[in-house]
Structure formats: C-alpha cells, structure tokens
Amino acid sequence: MSDAPCSDAPTAVPVFRVRGLGKTYQVGPVAVHALHDVDLDIERGEFVVLLGASGCGKSTLLNILGGLDVASTGVVEFNGQPLTGAGEAALTAYRREHVGFVFQFYNLIPSLTVRENVALVTDIARNPMPIDEAIALVDLTPRQHHFPAQLSGGEQQRVAIARAIVKRPAVLLCDEPTGALDCQTGQRVLEVIARINAELGTTALVITHNAAIAGMAHRVVYLGNGTVLRTERNAQRLSAAELSW
Numbered sequence: 001m002s003d004a005p006c007s008d009a010p011t012a013v014p015v016f017r018v019r020g021l022g023k024t025y026q027v028g029p030v031a032v033h034a035l036h037d038v039d040l041d042i043e044r045g046e047f048v049v050l051l052g053a054s055g056c057g058k059s060t061l062l063n064i065l066g067g068l069d070v071a072s073t074g075v076v077e078f079n080g081q082p083l084t085g086a087g088e089a090a091l092t093a094y095r096r097e098h099v100g101f102v103f104q105f106y107n108l109i110p111s112l113t114v115r116e117n118v119a120l121v122t123d124i125a126r127n128p129m130p131i132d133e134a135i136a137l138v139d140l141t142p143r144q145h146h147f148p149a150q151l152s153g154g155e156q157q158r159v160a161i162a163r164a165i166v167k168r169p170a171v172l173l174c175d176e177p178t179g180a181l182d183c184q185t186g187q188r189v190l191e192v193i194a195r196i197n198a199e200l201g202t203t204a205l206v207i208t209h210n211a212a213i214a215g216m217a218h219r220v221v222y223l224g225n226g227t228v229l230r231t232e233r234n235a236q237r238l239s240a241a242e243l244s245w
C-alpha cells in the first residue's frame with residue numbers, strides 16, 4: 001500500500017503557526033510570565049477575535065505575531081517562515097511588508113490631512129493600493145482634506161485603518177481598536193475592518209476584552225492567564241451593526 005496522500009490538494013499553510021510560545025519579561029529581579037504554552041494556528045483570510053481579561057497577555061501575543069516583540073520560548077511562523085530567531089532587520093522588513101497595525105490610539109500626524117497621513121505609507125510600500133481606494137474603503141472620501149483635529153475619534157481610527165491597509169498587508173493586527181470609542185462609533189470601525197477582511201481577503205486579528213465583539217469573528221480565541229483557554233467557531237456571524245455594548 002502506498003503512503004501517498006489520497007488528495008493532490010496542497011496542504012494549506014496557516015498565516016500564523018504558533019507552538020509552545022512563551023514570553024517572560026525580566027524586570028529587575030522580577031520575572032513576569034506574560035505568555036506560556038501558546039499553540040495557535042491562524043488561517044488565511046480568517047477574522048479572529050482574541051478575547052481575554054486585562055493582563056492576560058493579548059497585546060504581548062499580538063506584538064509577537066506582528067514582529068514588534070520576540071518570544072522567549074517556542075516557535076512562531078508566518079507563512080511557513082520562522083519569525084522566532086529573526087534578527088531586527090528581518091523583523092523590520094516583515095512588519096513593513098506584511099503587517100498593518102491598528103492601535104487603540106490613532107497616532108496620526110496632526111499637521112497632515114487624512115490623505116497625507118495615508119500617503120506617508122505609500123512612499124515606502126512596495127505595492128501600495130491607490131490612496132483614493134484606501135480612503136474610500138474606510139468611507140472618508142469627503143473628509144480626505146481634513147486634519148485629524150477636525151475628525152471624530154471613530155473617523156480618526158478609520159484613517160489609521162486606511163494607513164494600515166494601503167500597503168496591502170497580509171495581516172491586519174488590531175489592538176483594542178474600539179477601546180476609546182462608544183458603541184455606535186466602534187461599530188463603524190469594526191464594520192470597516194470586516195469589509196477589509198471580506199473584500200481584500202486580509203487576515204484580521206482583533207484583540208479586545210469586550211465580549212460583544214466576539215460575535216463578528218469567524219473564530220474566537222479565548223486567552224486567560226497567559227495562554228489559550230479554548231477556541232470557538234461562530235456558526236453564524238453577526239454584522240457590526242448587530243453588536244451592542
């Protein structure tokens with residue numbers, strides 16, 4: 001009998017493959033164990049919500065996936081290539097080429113317009129989308145010549161999303177993207193993230209302690225005490241407009 005696989009279909013490589021990940025911060029004499037024994041696969045095109053209480057290690061995990069921080073133990077692969085062990089230059093190239101970040105605070109440049117904030121990235125990206133397209137994706141075309149101070153918090157966050165996706169990253173990593181927003185404004189931001197995931201196929205990871213957001217995901221990863229407690233697939237996804245908190 002042959003050992004050959006019964007299908008010719010190629011085995012899909014996950015976007016992220018995490019095995020035995022641990023992270024310890026040494027602060028003087030104190031060792032802070034932020035993550036331990038994390039095993040996780042994120043598939044291409046998934047919309048994943050990472051949910052957990054404050055301090056459980058969500059940001060640490062996202063930062064390691066995004067190449068902003070490095071693991072203490074274990075393996076992290078992006079598209080089958082190890083991130084663990086990569087040097088600073090390789091991680092910088094990885095972040096620049098493949099990762100779009102969205103944080104709770106928008107970090108826009110106040111003296112530049114919406115359009116100029118987004119254009120900053122296209123100057124250094126290899127294959128950016130037209131700026132008009134990125135701004136349209138976040139529904140800010142009529143506001144493109146306005147400055148951040150002239151926009152609401154939700155609109156500023158949408159600029160930050162346009163800036164994150166204009167370089168066509170493979171993954172969009174969002175750390176509490178609605179943390180500073182009320183429900184209605186937050187819904188608009190989440191709607192934009194869901195649209196980018198659906199229309200561009202960008203793999204999206206959203207970390208939050210807000211359980212209401214879990215309903216939007218293809219899959220919810222529950223984190224607790226520095227590790228993955230369980231994952232659940234939503235049989236039916238909710239639209240952002242159906243969420244409330």
Ligand SMILES: Nc1ncnc2c1ncn2[C@@H]1O[C@H](COP(=O)(O)OP(=O)(O)OP(=O)(O)O)[C@@H](O)[C@H]1O
Binds near residue numbers: 027053056058209
């Ligand atoms: N640079 C650091 N130095 C020392 N300890 C850190 C550092 N960064 C995070 N930690 C610790 O690691 C643990 C996990 O932190 P992390 O920020 O990942 O949690 P979180 O789930 O994102 O929390 P929150 O929802 O409050 O942002 C916490 O105990 C935190 O104090």
